Amino acid sequence: MLELDVVWRNLPFLMLQGFLGIGNFVGGTLRLAIPSIVLGFALGIFIGLARLAPQWWIRLPATAYVEFFRGVPLVMVIFWMWFVMPIVLKTAIPEFGVALTAFVVFEAAYLGEIVRAGIQSVPRGQVEAATALGLTGAQGMRHVILPQALKNMIPSLVTQFIVLFKDTSLASIIGFMDLTKAAQVVNNREIRPFPIYLFIAVVYWVCTYSMSRYARYLEKRIGPA
C-alpha cells in the first residue's frame, strides 16, 4: 500500500518544480503564495482603511467589495479572472498572472477585514492623543495607529497566510504547475494515488502546521490584543 519508492523517484519534480517552482514549467506553490500575500496585504490595507473612512462614498464601495468576495467561492473568482482578464486586456495572460490576480483580489477582502479589526483594536485615546499633538488624520494613522494595529494583526495575518497557502492549490485548476498539479502529473504517469497524494498532504501539513504553531507562539509573546 505505501510504496514510498514512487515518491522518492519523483521527489525532485514534486519539490523543485511543484513546491518551489524551479524547472521547465511556470509553477511553484511558494512562488505563487508569497507574492499573493504581499500584494494582497497591500491592497487589504487600502480596503481596511476605506471601510473605516468617514465619507460614505469611500466606505460603501469598500464594504460592497468585501461582502461580494466573501460571498463567492474562490474557484469562481479564479474562473472570472481566467475568462475576463484576456477580454479586458486584449491579450493572453499566463496562468501565473491569472492566479496571482485572483488570489490578490480575493484575499484582499479577507485581509481588509483583518486590517479593519486591527485598527479598531487600537484604543480611541491614541487617536485623540495624536490629534492633540497636532498630527493630521493621515499622519496620526501613519505614525501612531498603524504601527500598533500591525502588531495586533500579526497572529491573524499568519492564520490568513495559512489559508492562502492552502488555497494556492486551486491554481492547479487552470493548469498552474504547483505542488498539487505536479502530484497529478506524477500520478497520471505512475497511477499510484495513495502514496503520492498522501505525500503532498504531509508536505502541505508540515508547512501549515509549523506556521500555525508560530502564530500561537506570537500570540502568546505579543499578549492579547
Place this chain on the structure above:
Amino acid sequence: MNYQFNWSVLWTGESGRWLLSGLITTLELSIVAWLVAAALGIVSGALRTVRFWPLRAAATFYVEFFRNVPLLVWMFFWYFAVPPLLPQGLQDWLLDHGLEFWAAVCALGVYSGARFSEVLRSGIQSIPRTQFEAAMAAGLTTFQAYRHVILPVALRLIIPPGTNESLNLLKNSSVALTISVAELTFQTRQIETYTAKAIEALTAGTLVYLVLCVSIASVMSWVERRTAIPGLIVGGRQRR
C-alpha cells in the same frame, strides 16, 4: 473591450436547466457533507475538552491533520486513492451510485468537520468551568453533563461562527468540480463551453452563490434569536 454581450444565452437552450441542476447538486452535496461535518465536529470538538488524554489526543490529531491540508488534495485523495482500498462489492456499488459525489461528501465533510470542531471547542471553553462542576455535583456523569448542560449552551453560543463555517462549506463545495461533480460551478463552466459567453455564465453562477449565502446568513440570524436563552446569551441582538 470588444466583447459582444448576449444575456439571452441564460434563458435559451439548456442553460436554465443546467443552472438549476447545478444548484440542486450543490445543495445536496453541501447538506450531506454538512451533516457529516456537524457529527464529526461535535464529537471531536467535545472530545478535545475532556480530561481523558488519549481521546483528546485522537481528536487533536484528526483536527490538526485534516484542516491543515488543502481541500483540493483531500478531493483527489478520497476520489483516487481511497476507492481502490475498499472491498470489491462496495467499489462496484459506488461506481454505480456516483463515486465522485460520495468522494466529495467525504472530502468536504471530513475537512469541514475539523474546522467545525475548532469552533465548538472554543464555544465549550467559553462556558464557565463552574457549569460543568455544578452538573457533576448534581450527580450527572461526564457524558450526561456534556449532553444536557455543556453542549446545549455551547451549540447556541457558536451559531454566528458556525454559520460562517457553514457558508465556507457551501462555497468550498465548488472545489468538487475538480473531480467532476456536476455542481453549480461545473454547470457554469458547461454553459460557458456551450455558448462561449463567459461573462454571462459566470455572472449567473456568481449571483446564485451570493443569493444562497445571503439567505442562509439571514435565516441563521433568525435561528440565533429564536434559540437564545433569555438572560444567559445576548448573542441574538449582538451584531456579528
